[in-house]
Amino acid sequence: MKRRKFEWGYLLLIPGVGYIMFFVLASLYIMFAQSFGFYNYTGTSEFSLQFWQHVFSRTFFDDLWFSFRTALLTALISIIICYPLSLILQRIPGRKTFLSILKIPMFVPALVASFLIVNIIDYHGVINMILEKLRLIDEPLRLRNDAAGIGALSVQIWKNVPFQMIIMYSAIEAIRKDVRDAAANLGANRFSILKEIIIPITLPSALVAVIMVFVRTFNDFAISKTAGPYYPTSISNLMYLHAYTFADWNTAACIGVMMMITSIAFVSFYSYLSKKIGN
Amino acid sequence: MATRLIVNGIDKAFDDFQALSNVSFTIEPGQFVTLLGPSGCGKTTLLRVIAGFLEPDQGEIFFGDQVMNEVPPNKRNTAMCFQSYALFPHKTVYENINFGLRMRKIKVEEQEKRVREVMEMVDLVGLEHRKPYELSGGQQQRVALARAIIVRPEILLFDEPLSNLDAKLREKVRVDIRNIQRSLGITTVYVTHDQAEALAISDVVIAMNKGKIVQKSDPKTIYNHPSTKFVADFIGSANIISGTCLEAAGSTAVVNTSLGILQVQNTGLIQGDTIFLCIRPEDIVPDVSENVLPDQNVLTGEVLNAVYMGSSLDLFIRMDTQHIVRASVAKDTWVSEGSQIRFIVHPDKICIMKG
Amino acid sequence: MNGQLIKSQKKLTRRLLELLLPFGLLSIIMVWIGLPILYALLWSLVNPEYPWSYPDLFPTNLSLFQWEYVFKYTTIVKSIGNSFFLAFLTTIACFMLALPTAYALGKRKLKGSEFFKIIILLPMVFPGMAMGLFLGRMLHVMGVSGTYWGVVIVHTLVALPYMLRILIVNFESMPQDLIDAASNLGAGNWVKFTEIYFPMILPGLVAGAMFTFITSMEEFNLTFIVGAPDITTIPTVLYSYLGENFLRTRASVVSLILLIPNLLFLIVAERKIKTEYMGAALGKM
Numbered sequence: 001m002k003r004r005k006f007e008w009g010y011l012l013l014i015p016g017v018g019y020i021m022f023f024v025l026a027s028l029y030i031m032f033a034q035s036f037g038f039y040n041y042t043g044t045s046e047f048s049l050q051f052w053q054h055v056f057s058r059t060f061f062d063d064l065w066f067s068f069r070t071a072l073l074t075a076l077i078s079i080i081i082c083y084p085l086s087l088i089l090q091r092i093p094g095r096k097t098f099l100s101i102l103k104i105p106m107f108v109p110a111l112v113a114s115f116l117i118v119n120i121i122d123y124h125g126v127i128n129m130i131l132e133k134l135r136l137i138d139e140p141l142r143l144r145n146d147a148a149g150i151g152a153l154s155v156q157i158w159k160n161v162p163f164q165m166i167i168m169y170s171a172i173e174a175i176r177k178d179v180r181d182a183a184a185n186l187g188a189n190r191f192s193i194l195k196e197i198i199i200p201i202t203l204p205s206a207l208v209a210v211i212m213v214f215v216r217t218f219n220d221f222a223i224s225k226t227a228g229p230y231y232p233t234s235i236s237n238l239m240y241l242h243a244y245t246f247a248d249w250n251t252a253a254c255i256g257v258m259m260m261i262t263s264i265a266f267v268s269f270y271s272y273l274s275k276k277i278g279n
Numbered sequence: 280m281a282t283r284l285i286v287n288g289i290d291k292a293f294d295d296f297q298a299l300s301n302v303s304f305t306i307e308p309g310q311f312v313t314l315l316g317p318s319g320c321g322k323t324t325l326l327r328v329i330a331g332f333l334e335p336d337q338g339e340i341f342f343g344d345q346v347m348n349e350v351p352p353n354k355r356n357t358a359m360c361f362q363s364y365a366l367f368p369h370k371t372v373y374e375n376i377n378f379g380l381r382m383r384k385i386k387v388e389e390q391e392k393r394v395r396e397v398m399e400m401v402d403l404v405g406l407e408h409r410k411p412y413e414l415s416g417g418q419q420q421r422v423a424l425a426r427a428i429i430v431r432p433e434i435l436l437f438d439e440p441l442s443n444l445d446a447k448l449r450e451k452v453r454v455d456i457r458n459i460q461r462s463l464g465i466t467t468v469y470v471t472h473d474q475a476e477a478l479a480i481s482d483v484v485i486a487m488n489k490g491k492i493v494q495k496s497d498p499k500t501i502y503n504h505p506s507t508k509f510v511a512d513f514i515g516s517a518n519i520i521s522g523t524c525l526e527a528a529g530s531t532a533v534v535n536t537s538l539g540i541l542q543v544q545n546t547g548l549i550q551g552d553t554i555f556l557c558i559r560p561e562d563i564v565p566d567v568s569e570n571v572l573p574d575q576n577v578l579t580g581e582v583l584n585a586v587y588m589g590s591s592l593d594l595f596i597r598m599d600t601q602h603i604v605r606a607s608v609a610k611d612t613w614v615s616e617g618s619q620i621r622f623i624v625h626p627d628k629i630c631i632m633k634g
Numbered sequence: 635m636n637g638q639l640i641k642s643q644k645k646l647t648r649r650l651l652e653l654l655l656p657f658g659l660l661s662i663i664m665v666w667i668g669l670p671i672l673y674a675l676l677w678s679l680v681n682p683e684y685p686w687s688y689p690d691l692f693p694t695n696l697s698l699f700q701w702e703y704v705f706k707y708t709t710i711v712k713s714i715g716n717s718f719f720l721a722f723l724t725t726i727a728c729f730m731l732a733l734p735t736a737y738a739l740g741k742r743k744l745k746g747s748e749f750f751k752i753i754i755l756l757p758m759v760f761p762g763m764a765m766g767l768f769l770g771r772m773l774h775v776m777g778v779s780g781t782y783w784g785v786v787i788v789h790t791l792v793a794l795p796y797m798l799r800i801l802i803v804n805f806e807s808m809p810q811d812l813i814d815a816a817s818n819l820g821a822g823n824w825v826k827f828t829e830i831y832f833p834m835i836l837p838g839l840v841a842g843a844m845f846t847f848i849t850s851m852e853e854f855n856l857t858f859i860v861g862a863p864d865i866t867t868i869p870t871v872l873y874s875y876l877g878e879n880f881l882r883t884r885a886s887v888v889s890l891i892l893l894i895p896n897l898l899f900l901i902v903a904e905r906k907i908k909t910e911y912m913g914a915a916l917g918k919m
Contacts, residue, residue, distance in 0.1 A: 009738045013735050014735075015732075015733075016731050016734070016739075016798050017735055017754065020754060020756060023787070024756045024760060026772055027768040027772060088655070093652075102663060103904075104667050105667065107848070107896045108896060109869060110852070111869050112872065112892050114876060115886070115889045116670035116889060117670055118880075119885075120669060120670050125673075126669065133691075215759070236763035240767065249771070255764075259764050263759050
């Protein structure tokens with residue numbers, strides 16, 4: 001009988017994978033348990049569905065809609081900006097410099113980005129001043145913490161365009177020049193090359209870009225708290241309020257569970273689609 | 280209804296690098312022409328100029344009697360097989376082959392008929408719905424070929440199409456390409472750096488070096504009568520020897536070379552000319568008969584190495600002048616390394632080149 | 635010839651377009667990126683004795699008053715110190731934890747390594763505030779809430795995936811031939827580590843350390859939940875100046891303080907860090 005050798009490599013996983021698993025699974029466990037009434041800090045702990053029954057309030061749906069709408073608009077508007085920009089950038093001398101400058105917002109922390117944009121779109125911000133000087137508006141527009149959420153949306157787009165830009169730029173760059181030449185050689189004009197070659201090949205990357213930005217924006221707390229409207233706020237903020245302001249951790253846990261499920265759903269939707277579309 | 284291709288005085292520079300200078304030639308309708316040369320000689324640049332991907336700085340390209348310079352690539356009726364195949368990765372075999380027909384707005388029934396015909400021709404039937412990454416290298420190559428010929432181009436262009444295949448397959452595919460081209464009668468320009476491929480496949484070989492055409496001849500002539508040292512050296516293997524003409528009278532001339540005194544054919548030499556001689560290794564014949572004809576060149580040397588090549592035996596022979604000559608002799612010749620050898624070179628087999 | 639003329643005219647228009655298009659694009663990008671930063675800078679230099687308001691596009695008088703004020707009368711100096719101290723500890727912790735695991739996943743062909751690579755992504759997918767709240771609760775129970783330990787634990791959790799992914803890519807791209815050659819020439823484990831492995835993971839290590847450092851510097855959600863109110867970092871201070879009690883001048887000073895390390899990082903990253911590490915860190919799933 002040959003004795004199976006123990007693979008010592010698995011022990012090496014403990015510091016990295018183990019650390020992550022321990023803390024993530026522990027928080028997940030607490031979150032799930034609390035959403036069903038267990039593991040309370042005060043009072044009794046017992047199984048209960050009442051928190052799930054009461055979580056779906058008017059505020060919840062308003063905030064959910066706000067987060068969802070902001071995330072969707074951010075992802076879509078950013079990709080609409082990114083696609084043509086990446087195409088143009090491919091053909092421009094000095095594109096490396098352009099790309100480096102464009103990357104800046106990606107490295108700006110969310111809160112700083114929020115301030116930078118809020119500062120120029122504020123009631124006395126430079127955008128309002130210029131619009132007034134041009135006599136396009138009679139009095140300054142309220143764009144910070146505005147009810148429509150334009151402030152938060154602007155910050156998100158500013159921060160996420162570079163991120164999508166990098167994905168789209170490298171996707172387009174990765175198309176071999178030969179392939180484009182072959183299409184031209186077979187009679188495709190510029191529009192046909194775009195429609196038949198570039199867009200279909202880069203579609204999976206565009207999907208990655210859209211879904212990643214969507215998930216990030218959907219889960220955002222800081223930007224919508226600082227630049228977004230006072231009501232409705234983000235779903236993250238609602239969860240925070242339940243936990244800290246109302247000390248209702250169970251409802252907060254229900255919201256957390258739903259956010260987690262949404263994130264996972266989108267990420268698996270993405271991997272399913274990318275497997276179907278890509279190779 | 281094949282087209283004549285005329286390349287007239289083409290210049291093309293990339294920044295400081297002169298890729299093509301004053302390149303001119305004509306390809307007759309239906310001819311299969313190879314552009315042969317080392318990498319960087321401008322052959323691919325020329326092909327891309329013909330296809331319209333590059334604009335020449337000077338000169339014109341004619342298809343028949345039409346100037347093509349201002350015509351964009353998608354409006355030129357050429358079809359190109361790329362070195363990388365350049366198959367559309369997201370399209371199936373069928374969609375790849377059909378692409379050119381769709382761009383030309385051919386009727387759908389007609390498209391289906393032609394795709395079927397071409398797929399039979401290149402032996403791809405049954406693979407219609409595969410994606411390129413599911414195919415072997417040889418199959419990908421055939422899709423690229425099918426995609427090109429289906430549009431019935433005026434000029435068919437090949438950019439080293441076989442360089443990604445293994446040696447065995449390469450030999451088979453080049454015969455296939457030749458047969459298909461012949462049956463369709465399309466004027467063809469084929470770029471390669473593989474001299475054996477060029478000789479095997481072409482009607483005409485155009486040898487290029489440093490952006491210029493060095494020689495344009497049929498394969499036999501270019502091999503047997505290279506016009507320059509470069510061509511002699513690049514195509515096949517050759518012993519290239521410098522020499523001075525001692526005497527030129529009648530049909531023969533006598534040349535003093537580093538191998539010794541040689542008799543050669545008189546191609547209008549004058550006494551005192553400095554020339555280069557090219558002797559192909561297979562034209563060096565070992566002499567065992569002992570009876571020497573007066574008009575033969577008989578030489579002796581020491582066999583340094585005898586290398587068994589399978590189909591032949593290659594000898595590296597050191598002459599008294601220390602010059603080393605390569606000879607390719609019948610595989611069953613018995614020679615031992617270190618022994619002296621006597622060999623014959625017929626004057627007809629010595630090719631004379633100017634510097 | 636007429637044709638020649640048309641041709642040269644066409645060429646001229648194309649040249650002109652080739653010049654104008656980049657210039658136009660550059661100006662748009664400059665406004666897009668530069669304007670917000672410029673105005674933050676201007677606001678941080680406003681002299682309170684000459685208030686800046688409509689209709690002036692630029693402040694009439696500049697001074698360093700706001701910077702002096704923020705440094706003298708707020709807790710910013712302590713927060714800056716905290717931020718750097720925490721980032722430093724987090725980087726060391728991430729390196730120690732990531733090195734053995736990255737080696738195991740990148741170099742040893744372990745069964746199920748694909749699965750473990752997905753596990754590593756979890757902190758990147760977990761909604762930030764949800765993880766903050768419930769992990770925060772757990773750390774509270776453990777008694778490390780509001781301490782440096784607690785904040786280092788959460789920062790490490792957030793930054794570890796970056797370090798791991800970069801080091802895994804690094805280990806994977808290390809040619810086995812080289813290691814075999816060293817063994818073949820008689821190198822023992824210690825020599826192999828110091829002379830082969832370590833020099834070869836150094837670039838990945840530097841890249842990973844920079845990502846970890848920056849991630850820790852800008853982390854807000856978890857610091858806010860776990861650290862506040864005892865441990866303040868630059869982002870939590872900035873947060874207190876934004877939102878309903880919007881303190882524009884102070885927020886601009888703090889924003890710029892937080893922006894400096896990141897922009898420095900970007901400049902270094904653009905020049906030194908290999909694109910595959912950047913790709914790994916940006917989380918191509």
